[in-house]
Amino acid sequence: xxxxxxxGSHVSVSEGALVLLRCNYSSSVPPYxxxxxxxxxxxxxxxxKYTSAATLVKGINGFEAEFKKSxxxxxxTKPSAHMSDAAEYFCAVSGDTGFQKLVFGTGTRLLVSP
Amino acid sequence: xxxxxxxxKYLFRKEGQNVTLSCEQNLxxxxxxxxxxxxxxxxRLIYYSQIVNDFQKGDIAEGYSVxxxxxxxxxxxxxxxxxxxxxxxxxxxxxxxxxxxTQYFGPGTRLLVL
Numbered sequence: 001x002x003x004x005x006x007x008g009s010h011v012s013v014s015e016g017a018l019v020l021l022r023c024n025y026s027s028s029v030p031p032y033x034x035x036x037x038x039x040x041x042x043x044x045x046x047x048x049k050y051t052s053a054a055t056l057v058k059g060i061n062g063f064e065a066e067f068k069k070s071x072x073x074x075x076x077t078k079p080s081a082h083m084s085d086a087a088e089y090f091c092a093v094s095g096d097t098g099f100q101k102l103v104f105g106t107g108t109r110l111l112v113s114p
Numbered sequence: 115x116x117x118x119x120x121x122x123k124y125l126f127r128k129e130g131q132n133v134t135l136s137c138e139q140n141l142x143x144x145x146x147x148x149x150x151x152x153x154x155x156x157x158r159l160i161y162y163s164q165i166v167n168d169f170q171k172g173d174i175a176e177g178y179s180v181x182x183x184x185x186x187x188x189x190x191x192x193x194x195x196x197x198x199x200x201x202x203x204x205x206x207x208x209x210x211x212x213x214x215x216t217q218y219f220g221p222g223t224r225l226l227v228l
Binding site: 009034041045046090099101102104105106 | 208
């Protein structure tokens with residue numbers, strides 16, 4: 001069965017600093033990987049996804065993630081944090097059921113201080 | 115505007131009462147999903163449907179029921195058998211496929227027990 005581990009339930013950065021949110025996955029088949037963002041009391045919005053094309057994936061709002069098979073990782077980065085990036089971020093994996101069934105990590109809350 | 119709507123935004127349940135959460139999409143997606151979100155636990159799949167008049171249990175289906183009589187609608191009933199229903203409920207939809215398709219989420223319904 002597939003699974004996702006997100007290291008750090010909370011990450012704090014200063015405005016303008018690098019953002020790094022960690023995601024490691026487990027999968028017996030080539031995975032599809034997703035990053036979603038959730039603002040308070042709202043639904044989830046897709047930031048980016050990896051579907052076996054380029055290993056470096058660029059998403060919305062200046063975020064990007066790199067798929068590293070050898071490390072089973074798909075970490076999310078942004079060079080310079082903005083106050084509006086404060087939210088909860090979820091990594092998810094799919095691909096081993098022949099159907100779009102996502103398995104989510106437990107989420108990382110990003111806090112941005114001025 | 116294409117998207118997913120959920121209603122109500124807040125719902126209160128009394129002991130022994132069944133309540134129904136509404137989910138409607140106008141994206142012409144074949145697949146629809148219900149997730150439950152609890153603090154620190156990420157999203158867990160309750161039920162999903164790949165096609166009208168067909169649905170499957172997810173990881174935490176006990177105490178819940180669904181129907182899929184129309185392509186655009188996938189209501190979730192929280193029955194009295196669900197002993198801990200307080201949570202944030204999210205509905206999503208996607209094109210049918212093999213796992214790389216993006217799921218689009220509604221704004222959520224917060225269920226509270228009186």
